[in-house]
Amino acid sequence: MQDACAPETEEDVRPTGDTPEKRVFIKTFGCQMNVYDSERMADALGSAGFAETDAPEDADLVILNTCHIREKAAEKVFSELGRLRVLRETRRELGGGNLMIAVAGCVAQAEGEEIARRAPLVDIIVGPQSYHRLPELIERRAGTRGVVIETEFPAAEKFANLPAPKLRSAPAAFLTVQEGCDKFCTFCVVPYTRGAEYSRPVAQIVDEAKRLAERGVREITLLGQNVNAWAGEGPSGKTWTLPDLLAALSEIDGIARLRFTTSHPNDMSEALVAAHRDLPKLMPYLHLPFQSGSDRILKAMNRKHRIEDYLRIVDRLRDVRPDLALSTDIIVGFPGETTADFEETMRVVERVHFAQAYSFKYSARPGTPAADRPEQVPEDLKSERLARLQARLFAQQTAFNAAMVGRTLSVLWDSRGRNDGQIVGRSPYLQSVYAEGDPALLGSIADVEIVAASQNSLRAVIKNLDEDAT
Ligand code: 5AD
Numbered sequence: 438m439q440d441a442c443a444p445e446t447e448e449d450v451r452p453t454g455d456t457p458e459k460r461v462f463i464k465t466f467g468c469q470m471n472v473y474d475s476e477r478m479a480d481a482l483g484s485a486g487f488a489e490t491d492a493p494e495d496a497d498l499v500i501l502n503t504c505h506i507r508e509k510a511a512e513k514v515f516s517e518l519g520r521l522r523v524l525r526e527t528r529r530e531l532g533g534g535n536l537m538i539a540v541a542g543c544v545a546q547a548e549g550e551e552i553a554r555r556a557p558l559v560d561i562i563v564g565p566q567s568y569h570r571l572p573e574l575i576e577r578r579a580g581t582r583g584v585v586i587e588t589e590f591p592a593a594e595k596f597a598n599l600p601a602p603k604l605r606s607a608p609a610a611f612l613t614v615q616e617g618c619d620k621f622c623t624f625c626v627v628p629y630t631r632g633a634e635y636s637r638p639v640a641q642i643v644d645e646a647k648r649l650a651e652r653g654v655r656e657i658t659l660l661g662q663n664v665n666a667w668a669g670e671g672p673s674g675k676t677w678t679l680p681d682l683l684a685a686l687s688e689i690d691g692i693a694r695l696r697f698t699t700s701h702p703n704d705m706s707e708a709l710v711a712a713h714r715d716l717p718k719l720m721p722y723l724h725l726p727f728q729s730g731s732d733r734i735l736k737a738m739n740r741k742h743r744i745e746d747y748l749r750i751v752d753r754l755r756d757v758r759p760d761l762a763l764s765t766d767i768i769v770g771f772p773g774e775t776t777a778d779f780e781e782t783m784r785v786v787e788r789v790h791f792a793q794a795y796s797f798k799y800s801a802r803p804g805t806p807a808a809d810r811p812e813q814v815p816e817d818l819k820s821e822r823l824a825r826l827q828a829r830l831f832a833q834q835t836a837f838n839a840a841m842v843g844r845t846l847s848v849l850w851d852s853r854g855r856n857d858g859q860i861v862g863r864s865p866y867l868q869s870v871y872a873e874g875d876p877a878l879l880g881s882i883a884d885v886e887i888v889a890a891s892q893n894s895l896r897a898v899i900k901n902l903d904e905d906a907t
């Protein structure tokens with residue numbers, strides 16, 4: 438996600454549906470927007486008689502929803518296709534019918550022809566703006582011999598044609614409000630895979646949020662590659678920006694928590710900063726990538742801001758919301774990055790103190806301007822810098838979590854824990870919290886006392902249930 442493809446999720450597998458006529462298994466790679474897209478693909482296919490399964494062996498259709506942001510992410514598609522080839526052959530040998538295979542998402546968009554060439558077993562290649570047409574593409578594939586490729590661009594058409602989101606049990610949901618990017622950072626594929634910036638209309642977003650609330654969702658995370666560049670026409674004809682939208686969504690009964698990701702520093706308006714002070718439902722957590730602490734590198738990245746601009750925004754945010762937890766994305770080893778440039782990145786980390794961070798070695802992406810630059814940084818130097826950076830970031834995250842011990846936090850319980858009798862949820866600062874608790878609490882918000890902390894989670898004791906807490 439990008440700034441936007443930002444926080445990467447674990448590969449995610451959608452849950453099993455009811456006894457299906459046909460079954461689809463969707464495997465998601467990459468960012469939260471892909472998680473959202475996978476759910477909407479399942480919605481679109483639900484209308485065509487497909488139920489979801491979490492077992493590829495049971496599926497009539499397998500979709501890989503792919504990520505192209507870094508080389509490693511893109512490579513996963515081909516190794517996954519290797520596994521699917523075996524699955525399909527085994528099924529054929531056992532006389533178990535056909536398995537249709539689709540590749541969706543950003544690799545499909547960027548490398549559609551290459552996939553068709555390298556992996557002839559693929560039946561359908563569908564880009565991130567075209568997946569609402571999956572039912573029709575499946576029919577088209579059934580009636581032809583070759584692969585069906587659909588990578589057209591208009592995002593508006595997709596949103597207008599998707600069915601309403603289906604009931605899902607999780608009390609925290611994603612809602613895409615903006616897609617695409619016009620910023621063209623020189624390392625990034627997103628402007629090419631997701632296309633130009635597009636903001637969904639206000640009414641469509643509010644309607645989707647209300648439906649989510651009616652189905653028990655308590656927390657909504659607004660998604661966009663440049664979510665803080667979202668703009669739309671408000672009910673009175675006035676242009677709304679993200680803080681106006683957040684204020685409107687705050688009014689929806691049942692929605693107790695709002696978040697948004699991912700943001701670009703240049704679209705971090707004073708009104709959006711102020712929303713962190715004025716909207717109690719807006720959680721005190723912000724993902725704001727800075728990528729590099731060096732102005733020279735920021736310029737080469739075409740980030741269009743200097744590091745002092747970033748730090749000024751951080752200070753403003755902390756003026757209005759002193760407890761705000763900050764998360765970020767950082768790239769090490771961008772072409773031409775010297776030791777001095779890298780030290781500047783380390784200085785920013787020391788100055789800001791991040792609650793969480795995603796850090797990456799620069800990965801040259803075909804077709805992006807930085808990929809052709811001659812001063813590529815050797816891999817071992819990138820690894821060395823990343824190790825040093827991550828050691829500091831992990832220490833900061835651990836310290837941030839440790840500071841919660843003894844405090845009372847409100848937690849939205851969203852799933853059962855690994856151990857019997859445990860439930861897991863999220864704090865306002867997006868920390869994973871677990872406690873001994875009745876599964877009947879899932880979907881509710883409760884005050885808990887934090888009794889222990891580690892780098893990745895907090896342990897809590899449940900005090901009292903408070904439905905209105907945020
Ligand atoms: N190499 C390494 N990291 C990248 N990102 C985006 N493109 C690249 C690349 N070519 C990172 C950025 C972005 C996050 C989602 O992924 O930090 O914010």
Ligand code: SF4
Nearest residue numbers: 439440618622625627
């Ligand atoms: Fe984010 Fe830059 Fe990529 Fe746009 S081009 S998604 S702003 S990293």
